[in-house]
Amino acid sequence: MGIISRGFGGRRREPQPGLPPGQYLTHDFPVLSAGPTPRIPLDKWNFSIVTETGEKHSWNWAEFTALPAEEFTVDIHCVTKWSKFGTTWKGVALDTLFEDVESAADYTMAHSYGGYTTNVPLDDLLDGKAWVVYEFDGEPLHPEHGGPARLIVPHLYFWKSAKWVNGLQMLNDDEPGFWETGGYHMYGDPWREQRYQGD
Amino acid sequence: MMELDGNALAGDLREVFATDMTGAVFTCAGCAHTGVLATLRVWQPAPGLVGRCPHCTDVVLRLVRTPTRVFLTLTGATRLELPLEP
Numbered sequence: 585m586g587i588i589s590r591g592f593g594g595r596r597r598e599p600q601p602g603l604p605p606g607q608y609l610t611h612d613f614p615v616l617s618a619g620p621t622p623r624i625p626l627d628k629w630n631f632s633i634v635t636e637t638g639e640k641h642s643w644n645w646a647e648f649t650a651l652p653a654e655e656f657t658v659d660i661h662c663v664t665k666w667s668k669f670g671t672t673w674k675g676v677a678l679d680t681l682f683e684d685v686e687s688a689a690d691y692t693m694a695h696s697y698g699g700y701t702t703n704v705p706l707d708d709l710l711d712g713k714a715w716v717v718y719e720f721d722g723e724p725l726h727p728e729h730g731g732p733a734r735l736i737v738p739h740l741y742f743w744k745s746a747k748w749v750n751g752l753q754m755l756n757d758d759e760p761g762f763w764e765t766g767g768y769h770m771y772g773d774p775w776r777e778q779r780y781q782g783d
Numbered sequence: 784m785m786e787l788d789g790n791a792l793a794g795d796l797r798e799v800f801a802t803d804m805t806g807a808v809f810t811c812a813g814c815a816h817t818g819v820l821a822t823l824r825v826w827q828p829a830p831g832l833v834g835r836c837p838h839c840t841d842v843v844l845r846l847v848r849t850p851t852r853v854f855l856t857l858t859g860a861t862r863l864e865l866p867l868e869p
Binding site for chain 2: 616617618619620663664699743762763765766767768779780781
């Protein structure tokens, strides 16, 4: 018997608009973590973008929350096969954070408090495709869901939306993060079911 | 002394991996703590199993199951030690 039972055989249903292949809809919000939940006091919180040349752009909590924020509603898709429609977040678009960043690198590694990492190509963070959020459903983001702030990249599987994010490192070459090293797909497009390496 | 390919490891690795591993002693790559795998602090169920060092909480091993494969990532362990059958 397997250690993890995968695949919920009874959940197959007719394809539903907005639901990627192999996913099922959930109305709650499962919490998946690879380790203890870090608790970061807001006066210690910091987010930075470090370019491939070592140039650092950094925001503390007051500076970050003073940036223009957007409220947006998106569907999210977890690689463990649940999807949740119509989740509403508030945060800062990556376009805003990258406004003054000079970089020729095509890839990024997101880093989080607690040591989690995940790789995302820069193109997938820009043009209104990604945010660093600090509110969910009109409330401050709960630590279990990644608060004080997490990355949201809704068009990729949700492991790319790093909880407790504290920075982006620009990279000239694509490198695997935490789950990508462990066998998950480097890119993670739910519409192409890119769950594992080789998918 | 001669150089062989990886097939030469077959017998020894079969002895290591075809056994209950929870009694194997790991050495944590982060803090050099040693302990049996059964003492790891394991986060699960998904997207995979994450075994953390009980001393420094660094990740010692990751195990990801797909419908057809298992990935075991041991970058957080510098060594595994198993007793040989008497």
